[in-house]
Every structure is written in structure tokens, then in C-alpha cells.
Amino acid sequence: MFVLFLTIVLFCGLCNSEDGDLGYGLNIGNAIDVFANYGDLSQVTQVVSSDYEGEESKESIVPFSEKNIRVFVNVTSRITRGEGITDMDVLLCETFEDLLNVYFRNFEIEGTDKPWKAFMGDWIKDEIMRTFGIEYDLKPDNCCYVLVKLTKKHRTVQLDGLRGVGVKDYVKRAIDALNISDSSEVRRFMKSYGTHYIDSYVTGNFIYQVFKYKRTGYNMLKAYIRARTYRPSIPDNLRFYFSSYFLKQVGEIRIASGNKTIETWAKLNLRDSQYLYSRPSLLRLHYNPILVYKLNGMLDSGALLGLTLRTLTPLFRDRRKADTFAEIVENDLQLWEVNA
Numbered sequence: 001m002f003v004l005f006l007t008i009v010l011f012c013g014l015c016n017s018e019d020g021d022l023g024y025g026l027n028i029g030n031a032i033d034v035f036a037n038y039g040d041l042s043q044v045t046q047v048v049s050s051d052y053e054g055e056e057s058k059e060s061i062v063p064f065s066e067k068n069i070r071v072f073v074n075v076t077s078r079i080t081r082g083e084g085i086t087d088m089d090v091l092l093c094e095t096f097e098d099l100l101n102v103y104f105r106n107f108e109i110e111g112t113d114k115p116w117k118a119f120m121g122d123w124i125k126d127e128i129m130r131t132f133g134i135e136y137d138l139k140p141d142n143c144c145y146v147l148v149k150l151t152k153k154h155r156t157v158q159l160d161g162l163r164g165v166g167v168k169d170y171v172k173r174a175i176d177a178l179n180i181s182d183s184s185e186v187r188r189f190m191k192s193y194g195t196h197y198i199d200s201y202v203t204g205n206f207i208y209q210v211f212k213y214k215r216t217g218y219n220m221l222k223a224y225i226r227a228r229t230y231r232p233s234i235p236d237n238l239r240f241y242f243s244s245y246f247l248k249q250v251g252e253i254r255i256a257s258g259n260k261t262i263e264t265w266a267k268l269n270l271r272d273s274q275y276l277y278s279r280p281s282l283l284r285l286h287y288n289p290i291l292v293y294k295l296n297g298m299l300d301s302g303a304l305l306g307l308t309l310r311t312l313t314p315l316f317r318d319r320r321k322a323d324t325f326a327e328i329v330e331n332d333l334q335l336w337e338v339n340a
Helices: 097-103 115-121 126-130 169-176 183-193 215-230 239-241 260-269 283-289 289-298 319-339
Strands: 079-092 107-109 144-159 196-213 248-252 271-273 277-280 304-311
Touching: 079 215, 079 289, 097 115, 097 144, 097 239, 097 271, 107 115, 144 277, 144 289, 144 304, 183 319, 196 289, 215 304, 239 283, 260 271, 260 289, 271 283, 283 289, 304 319
Parallel strands: 107 304
Antiparallel strands: 079 144, 144 196, 196 248, 196 304, 271 277
16 A cells, blocks of 8 residues: 655856856756846746646756756765665645745755745736646635645755865955945845855656635645644545535646657546546555556656755855855845835
């Protein structure tokens, strides 16, 4: 039995950088300017199935294509390989914003409490809902949501730390010449050398589906999951709480990498029949390990499943400069977050 558990950055000052220090892939320890594509980072990171026209992309899918620069010397990291699909997540969301926060729960940008806004803050709600496979709703918080997902990790890369790690010479020169009391000059430095460095990332893929619930049905599902958590001996009746009696809408099945071949397979093979209704449902995977096995062989590694970005304060040997830089970055992030 399958077990259920609950940009392009405008680097305008890089003329002094060394050959090979610029990249567009996932380079651990490299720096990016989160403001260059803030609100639309999903255009340079593959985090949602944004191709909803039903056409297979002719370009190869890559999880990350944001411009970045090497600012540290002798960076090392730890790599952990994934072992296939390991669990199913049933994630309860009281509001539509909760759904967005939960979807991006494995993403962290130091200085902001809502990473999802960096990725989709500039999107209109119609686009966001379509990406999540649900219909547009003028009052999305009049109901609740449940996100069901199965994840297959490809690899997890974590920076070993910055103890004993040096700073590139051209970055040192820029820092020495930086007037930290001039905020406009600090922001020019950000455009040239970035605001954050990549501390960790996870690649792989996952299949997901959003269920829109009536409030009463949502509360009953929530109570059932809580009871099962404390009393595992209670019979597994999860499918009952995903019936039409409790639901307002069943979303389309989506793949984080945008792979339409897998989405088509899911629509054909993951149909759940209840009473007079038949619709695609990821709950089929909860009760059918053979389908999980087939899906595991299909899921690629074209999506970014997690990302941790840390502020570039370790570049600064002067504590005052480091604190002032962090303050400007975080204040700007809070302002952009409010306006997104």
C-alpha cells in the first residue's frame, strides 16, 4: 500500500569579472539580484506548469535559467540523490494565499516572508488560478483549498558553509570602493553583484492537483486527518472526503515541470469514478501502487522543488557595511512584497 504522509539580471558592472564567473544554471554559492525579476521569477525558474495551452514545448525544460555571478572562492557543497517518489502530501489551506504559501513552502528568500510573491506577484489572479488548474473566482477566499502532490526528488545540493571561503578580487575592490551610506550606490552594487547567494536547491518534479472545498466539507476533512494522525487504527476513508458532496471544484492535474506528456497520461489513467461522476484525481495514486510505479518512471528532473537564497552579507568584512547592506536589501524586499 502506498503510504500517505500527511531573471535575467542586469549585471551592469561586470566588466571586471573573470571569464567563467557568469552563469545561467544552478551554481551553488553564486549570487543573483532578486529584484531584477521580482514578481516574475517563475519565468526564469521552472516551478509551476505555466504552459496551459496544451502544446508540448519544443525547448528542453531546465529548472533554473537566471543569470548569476560567482562572488566566492573555493565553495564546496553536499549533494544528496533522490530515491524516487516517497510520499503523498495532502496540504490544507484555509485561504487562496495559504495555497500559494504552501506551494512555495520549500523556497526561502532571506528578508521576505512571502517567497511566492517573488515568483508570481506580478501575475493576475486569473493566470495564477489557471496555472493551479482551477477556474477563476472573484472571491477566492469564500472557500478552502486542498493541495495534493507527489514529489520525486532528483538531487538536493547544500552549501557546506562559508567558513574559510574567500571573496573574488573584483568583488573585494567593489566593496572597498562602496559608499555604504549612499543607498543609490548600494542599489547599483546590487545590480552589478547581486543581493543574495544560492545556499541550497532541490531539483526533481512533482505532480499536483488543487481541490476547492466548501467550508463544512473542509472542516470535516481536517477533523478526519487530525483523528487519523492520533489514531492510525481508524479505517482509511480518505476518498469519501474527496467526494462531490464536499467539493466545489476539482482542479486539473498539473506537473511542476510543465511536461504535457505526463499531464495527458494522468488525465487518462488517474480517473476516479464516484456515483455519476468520473474525473481525474490524484487520490487514485493513494490506492494503486502500480500507477505510482509507472508515474515514478515518467517524472523527469525539469522542475525546481526548493531554493534557499541568503543575503550577501558574508561578502563584507566590515560589520557596519554588512548590516547596512542587509537593511537596505530587506527594506526593499518588504516594500516590493507589499506592492506586488
